[in-house]
Amino acid sequence: MFETIREWPLHWGWLALYCIVFLRASATYGLGRAVAAGFMRNKKSEESTSKAIDYINKWGPIAVMLSFLTVGVQSVINFSAGMMLMPMRRYLLGLIPGAALWATLWLTAGLGAILAVIAGPTWVTIVLIVAVVVAFFAVRYWRRSSATQPTS
Numbered sequence: 001m002f003e004t005i006r007e008w009p010l011h012w013g014w015l016a017l018y019c020i021v022f023l024r025a026s027a028t029y030g031l032g033r034a035v036a037a038g039f040m041r042n043k044k045s046e047e048s049t050s051k052a053i054d055y056i057n058k059w060g061p062i063a064v065m066l067s068f069l070t071v072g073v074q075s076v077i078n079f080s081a082g083m084m085l086m087p088m089r090r091y092l093l094g095l096i097p098g099a100a101l102w103a104t105l106w107l108t109a110g111l112g113a114i115l116a117v118i119a120g121p122t123w124v125t126i127v128l129i130v131a132v133v134v135a136f137f138a139v140r141y142w143r144r145s146s147a148t149q150p151t152s
Contacts, residue, residue: 010107013107014103014104014107015103017102017103017106017107018099018100018102018103021068021099021102021103022095022096022099025064025074025078025095025098025099026078026095028074028075028078028079028082029078029079029081029082029086029091029095030082031079031082032078032079032080032081032082032083032084033082033083033085034082035079035082035083036082036083036084036085039083060081060084060086060090060091060094061090061091061093061094062094063077063081063094064077064078064081064091064093064094064095064098065093065094065095065097065098065101066098067098068098068099068101068102068105069101069102069105074102078095081094
């Protein structure tokens with residue numbers, strides 16, 4: 001099966017990944033807009049909310065684009081962009097290059113990691129395992145140190 005996948009032209013794989021993430025992120029954004037519409041129907045917006053919306057509209061496209069470099073934060077950022085009523089044209093400024101970045105990363109590094117794991121315990125697999133373990137303990141240390149610091 002994997003031999004067949006390896007024979008596919010790379011541009012088809014990239015296009016498939018791009019469409020998948022574009023549709024998924026857009027659906028998450030749309031869900032956020034739907035929640036905001038329901039909230040706005042039941043509550044009156046305050047001045048602090050409008051300031052937050054202005055801030056999101058200014059920096060949102062950059063946050064949307066950079067969210068595609070992370071795992072797990074993408075959905076939160078896309079949902080928040082929808083919930084804060086970021087205009088679609090501003091959202092697309094971050095979504096289009098972000099989806100391209102995500103597709104490129106997964107097609108190159110992601111595919112390489114998957115094939116390395118399938119190939120067996122090679123040096124690449126060992127490096128990936130070590131990187132995951134180091135990242136796990138780094139995040140754990142960061143969370144502990146930020147939890148013990150007093151807030152002011």
